[in-house]
Amino acid sequence: MGEKSVQKKQFIVEQARQVFVEKGFKNVTMKDIVDACGISRGGLYLYFDSTAALFREVLETEMTETYDPLPDGFPDHAGAADMLLFFLREQKREILRRKNCLAVATYEYFFEAKLPKRENPMCTRFTETVDMLTGLLAAGVESGEFYCPDPEGAARNMAYVLEGLRVSAQTMGLSESMVDREFMYILQGLVYEE
Amino acid sequence: MGEKSVQKKQFIVEQARQVFVEKGFKNVTMKDIVDACGISRGGLYLYFDSTAALFREVLETEMTETYDPLPDGFPDHAGAADMLLFFLREQKREILRRKNCLAVATYEYFFEAKLPKRENPMCTRFTETVDMLTGLLAAGVESGEFYCPDPEGAARNMAYVLEGLRVSAQTMGLSESMVDREFMYILQGLVYEE
Amino acid sequence: MGEKSVQKKQFIVEQARQVFVEKGFKNVTMKDIVDACGISRGGLYLYFDSTAALFREVLETEMTETYDPLPDGFPDHAGAADMLLFFLREQKREILRRKNCLAVATYEYFFEAKLPKRENPMCTRFTETVDMLTGLLAAGVESGEFYCPDPEGAARNMAYVLEGLRVSAQTMGLSESMVDREFMYILQGLVYEE
Amino acid sequence: MGEKSVQKKQFIVEQARQVFVEKGFKNVTMKDIVDACGISRGGLYLYFDSTAALFREVLETEMTETYDPLPDGFPDHAGAADMLLFFLREQKREILRRKNCLAVATYEYFFEAKLPKRENPMCTRFTETVDMLTGLLAAGVESGEFYCPDPEGAARNMAYVLEGLRVSAQTMGLSESMVDREFMYILQGLVYEE
DNA sequence: TATGAATGAGTCTTCATTCAT
DNA sequence: AATGAATGAAGACTCATTCAT
Numbered sequence: 001m002g003e004k005s006v007q008k009k010q011f012i013v014e015q016a017r018q019v020f021v022e023k024g025f026k027n028v029t030m031k032d033i034v035d036a037c038g039i040s041r042g043g044l045y046l047y048f049d050s051t052a053a054l055f056r057e058v059l060e061t062e063m064t065e066t067y068d069p070l071p072d073g074f075p076d077h078a079g080a081a082d083m084l085l086f087f088l089r090e091q092k093r094e095i096l097r098r099k100n101c102l103a104v105a106t107y108e109y110f111f112e113a114k115l116p117k118r119e120n121p122m123c124t125r126f127t128e129t130v131d132m133l134t135g136l137l138a139a140g141v142e143s144g145e146f147y148c149p150d151p152e153g154a155a156r157n158m159a160y161v162l163e164g165l166r167v168s169a170q171t172m173g174l175s176e177s178m179v180d181r182e183f184m185y186i187l188q189g190l191v192y193e194e
Numbered sequence: 195m196g197e198k199s200v201q202k203k204q205f206i207v208e209q210a211r212q213v214f215v216e217k218g219f220k221n222v223t224m225k226d227i228v229d230a231c232g233i234s235r236g237g238l239y240l241y242f243d244s245t246a247a248l249f250r251e252v253l254e255t256e257m258t259e260t261y262d263p264l265p266d267g268f269p270d271h272a273g274a275a276d277m278l279l280f281f282l283r284e285q286k287r288e289i290l291r292r293k294n295c296l297a298v299a300t301y302e303y304f305f306e307a308k309l310p311k312r313e314n315p316m317c318t319r320f321t322e323t324v325d326m327l328t329g330l331l332a333a334g335v336e337s338g339e340f341y342c343p344d345p346e347g348a349a350r351n352m353a354y355v356l357e358g359l360r361v362s363a364q365t366m367g368l369s370e371s372m373v374d375r376e377f378m379y380i381l382q383g384l385v386y387e388e
Numbered sequence: 389m390g391e392k393s394v395q396k397k398q399f400i401v402e403q404a405r406q407v408f409v410e411k412g413f414k415n416v417t418m419k420d421i422v423d424a425c426g427i428s429r430g431g432l433y434l435y436f437d438s439t440a441a442l443f444r445e446v447l448e449t450e451m452t453e454t455y456d457p458l459p460d461g462f463p464d465h466a467g468a469a470d471m472l473l474f475f476l477r478e479q480k481r482e483i484l485r486r487k488n489c490l491a492v493a494t495y496e497y498f499f500e501a502k503l504p505k506r507e508n509p510m511c512t513r514f515t516e517t518v519d520m521l522t523g524l525l526a527a528g529v530e531s532g533e534f535y536c537p538d539p540e541g542a543a544r545n546m547a548y549v550l551e552g553l554r555v556s557a558q559t560m561g562l563s564e565s566m567v568d569r570e571f572m573y574i575l576q577g578l579v580y581e582e
Numbered sequence: 583m584g585e586k587s588v589q590k591k592q593f594i595v596e597q598a599r600q601v602f603v604e605k606g607f608k609n610v611t612m613k614d615i616v617d618a619c620g621i622s623r624g625g626l627y628l629y630f631d632s633t634a635a636l637f638r639e640v641l642e643t644e645m646t647e648t649y650d651p652l653p654d655g656f657p658d659h660a661g662a663a664d665m666l667l668f669f670l671r672e673q674k675r676e677i678l679r680r681k682n683c684l685a686v687a688t689y690e691y692f693f694e695a696k697l698p699k700r701e702n703p704m705c706t707r708f709t710e711t712v713d714m715l716t717g718l719l720a721a722g723v724e725s726g727e728f729y730c731p732d733p734e735g736a737a738r739n740m741a742y743v744l745e746g747l748r749v750s751a752q753t754m755g756l757s758e759s760m761v762d763r764e765f766m767y768i769l770q771g772l773v774y775e776e
Numbered sequence: 777t778a779t780g781a782a783t784g785a786g787t788c789t790t791c792a793t794t795c796a797t
Numbered sequence: 798a799a800t801g802a803a804t805g806a807a808g809a810c811t812c813a814t815t816c817a818t
Contacts, residue, residue: 005777024305026220029812040779045814104305110365111218111298122365153379160358160376161351167361168354171304171316182354185347189383199802223787234804239789393798412693414608417791428800433793492693498753499606499686510753541767548746548764549739555749556742559692559704570742573735577771587781611808622783627810 009047009057012037017058021100025055025108055109059121062102080140087136088183091162095169095179104170129162130155137190146190158186203241203251206231211252215294219249219302249303253315256296274334281330282377285356289363289373298364323356324349331384340384352380397435397445400425405446409488413443413496443497447509450490468528472578475524476571479550483557483567492558517550518543525578534578546574591629591639594619599640603682607637607690637691641703644684662722666772669718670765673744677751677761686752711744712737719772728772740768 015036019028028051034044048054078086094101110122117123133155140146148154165182168174209230213222222245228238242248272280288295304316311317327349334340342348359376362368403424407416416439422432436442466474482489498510505511521543528534536542553570556562597618601610610633616626630636660668676683692704699705715737722728730736747764750756 043778107301107365120366126366157355157379160355163362164354164358168357171301172314172320185351237803431799495689495753508754514754544764545743545767548743551750552742552746556745559689560702560708573739625782
C-alpha cells in the first residue's frame with residue numbers, strides 16, 4: 001500500500017469516526033461511510049471489509065492519538081492532587097460531551113465482539129486507568145496530600161465509578177452537577193481523615 | 195383482547211425475552227420473535243408493532259415480576275449488614291450471569307430511546323437502588339454496624355460502581371473474584387474506622 | 389336473511405359509503421369498513437365478500453335513493469328553462485362538493501369493472517341524463533323558451549360537458565366560477581338566436 | 583449517473599409505460615416493473631423510489647415526446663377547418679384506443695396527487711388545448727370558414743367535451759360512432775349559420 | 777486503484793380470508 | 798349470526814457485497 005493509500009485510509013477513518021459518533025455502531029452502514037467520504041462503494045471495500053473492521057481502526061487511532069491521561073504540557077512538578085483534579089476534569093468533559101463522543105458506538109461494538117482480554121481495548125484502557133490512578137494515589141499518600149490506606153482498591157473503585165458514570169450518561173442522561181457531586185464524594189474520601 | 199389472547203401475549207413476551215437475552219436488542223428482528231414463538235408474522239403484529247414495543251413489555255414484566263431488592267422471605271429482624279450482604283450477593287449473581295441476562299439488550303435499547311427521566315426505567319431503578327441503599331446504610335450507622343459519615347453519598351457511589359461492574363461484565367468480561375474484590379473494598383470502607 | 393339482518397346490511401352500506409367518499413375505491417380495505425362499522429371481520433364477510441361487492445351495493449342504494457333529476461317538490465307547471473336551471477344548479481353542487489362525494493370511488497371502480505352497458509350504472513345514468521335533457525330541450529323549443537335545432541345532440545353535448553367537468557373537478561380542481569362560465573356558455577347557445 | 587444509466591433509465595421508463603397501460607396506476611407494484619424490465623428489485627430503486635416517481639417520469643416523457651397537437655409535417659397553408667378536423671381525428675384515436683393508452687393510469691394518479699395548478703399536467707394540457715382551439719376557431723372565423731361568436735367559449739366547451747369523452751371511454755366504453763356523432767355535433771355548430 | 781451499477785437476500789408491514797368458538 | 802384470533806402471501810424497501818470497466 002503506497003503512501004497515497006495510507007493517506008486515503010486515514011481520511012476514511014477520520015470521516016468514519018464522525019459517522020460512528022453520530023449514529024453509534026450498529027446503525028452505521030457501509031453506505032453511510034461511503035457518503036461521508038465521498039468515495040465509491042468499491043473504493044471503500046479496498047480498505048475495509050466491514051463497519052466492524054473500520055470501527056476497530058477508528059478505535060485504534062483514537063487510543064494512540066488521544067489517550068493520554070496527563071498531557072505533555074502538564075507541569076512535571078505538579079502535585080498528585082493537582083494531577084487527580086486535572087484527570088477528573090478531563091473525564092467529566094468526556095463523560096458529559098454529547099458531541100464527538102464514541103461511547104455509544106464503543107459499547108455497542110464490544111457488546112458483540114467478545115475479545116480475549118489481552119486484545120480488548122476496553123480492558124486495556126481500564127487497566128491503564130487503574131494503574132495510573134494507583135500511582136497517583138500512592139504518590140499523594142507519600143506526599144501527604146491524600147489519606148488512602150488502599151491505593152489500588154481506591155483506584156479500581158474510581159475506575160468503576162467512571163465506567164458507571166460513562167454508561168449512565170448515555171442511558172439516563174447526567175447533568176454536570178451529578179458528575180461533580182460524585183467526584184466530590186470521591187475526593188472527600190481521600191482528604192478527610194475518616 | 196380476550197383472556198386467551200392475554201395468555202398468548204404473555205407467551206410471546208416470555209419467548210421474546212429469551213431472544214433478547216441471546217441476541218441483545220438491535221440484532222433482534224420480528225422474524226426472530228416469530229420463529230421463537232412458532233406463530234405467523236401477522237399473528238405477532240396483532241400484539242406488538244415493533245421489537246421496541248416488545249422489549250418495553252419484556253422490561254416491564256421484568257420489573258414487576260423480578261425486581262425486588264429484598265425478597266419477602268427475608269427475615270425482618272435481619273441487621274443492616276446482613277441485608278447489604280444479601281443485596282450484594284444478588285447483584286453479583288445478576289452481574290455475572292451470562293445466561294438469562296437482559297443487560298446488553300437493555301443498554302442497546304436505552305442508548306437509542308432517550309426518554310425523559312420520569313419515564314426512564316434506568317433512572318427509576320437507579321434512584322430506587324440509591325434510596326434503598328441510603329436507608330440501609332443509615333440504619334446500619336444507627337445500629338452501630340456501619341461507619342459512614344455520608345450514607346447518601348456512599349449509596350450513590352455504590353450504585354455507580356454497580357453500574358460500572360454491570361457494563362464492564364458485558365464489555366470486558368468479569369470474573370467472580372473481580373466482583374468480590376470490588377465488593378470487599380466497599381464493605382471495608384464501611385467497617386474500618388478510617 | 390331476517391329483517392334484522394337487512395337493517396344491519398343497510399347500516400354497513402351507509403358506513404361504507406362514508407369510507408368510499410373519504411378514500412376513493414382502491415384505497416379502501418375490508419378493515420376500513422370493519423372499523424367504520426364497529427363490527428367484526430367475520431361479521432362483515434357474512435354480508436359482503438369484497439370491497440367491490442360492497443361498493444356495488446353502495447352505488448345501487450345511491451342510485452335508487454338519490455338519483456332524481458327533478459325532485460318531487462318541483463312545481464309541475466315550471467317552464468323548461470326553470471327546470472334546466474334547477475338541474476344545472478344541482479349538477480354544480482354535485483361537481484364542486486368535495487365532501488360527501490363518491491366521484492373518485494366511482495371512477496376508480498369502473499375503470500376496472502368493465503361491464504356490459506346494460507348493467508353499467510355509468511351508462512344508465514348517462515342515458516337517463518341525455519333523455520331527460522332531450523325532453524327538457526324539446527319542451528323548451530315547443531314553448532318558445534329555447535332555440536335548439538337538435539335537442540338530442542345538444543343534450544348529449546351537455547352530458548359530455550358535465551362528465552368532463554365532473555372528472556376535471558377531481559383531477560384539476562375547479563372553482564365555482566369555472567363551472568358557472570361553462571354553464572353560461574351552454575345556456576347562451578340555447579337562447580341567442582345565432 | 584453515467585451515459586449508460588441514462589439509457590437504462592429510459593429503458594425502465596419505456597417498460598413501465600407498458601405496465602401502466604395494462605394495469606392503470608394503482609394496481610402497479612414495483613415488482614411488476616421489476617419483472618417487466620428483467621432487473622433486480624434493488625436495481626430499480628437505483629433509479630426510482632416509487633411507482634409514483636416512475637409514473638411522473640413516464641408522463642413527462644409522454645408529454646415531451648408525443649404531445650404535439652399539430653405535427654410538424656402538417657401543411658402550413660392548411661385551413662382552420664382542416665386543422666380542426668385533423669386535431670379531432672387525433673383525439674378520436676386517442677380516446678378510442680384501448681391499447682397503448684395511459685388514460686386510466688393518469689386519472690388514477692391525479693385523483694390522489696392533488697397538485698397546485700401550475701404543476702399539474704392535467705391543467706397544463708387542458709389550458710394548452712383551449713388556447714390552441716381558440717386560435718384555430720378565431721382563424722377560422724377570420725377566414726370565413728367558421729361561424730363562431732365566442733371562440734374561447736367554444737374552445738373551452740370542446741375541451742370539456744373531449745375530457746368527458748375520454749373518461750367515458752374508460753368507464754362506459756365508447757364506440758367510434760359515438761365519438762363521431764359528438765364531433766359532428768360540434769362541427770355543425772361551427773358551420774351552420776344558426 | 778477506483779468506480780458505481782447491479783444483485784438478491786432479508787426485514788418490515790399490511791391485507792384478504794378463514795375458522796374454531 | 799357473530800366474533801376476532803390467526804394465517805400466509807404479497808408488497809415495500811434496504812443493505813452488504815460483487816464485478817465489469
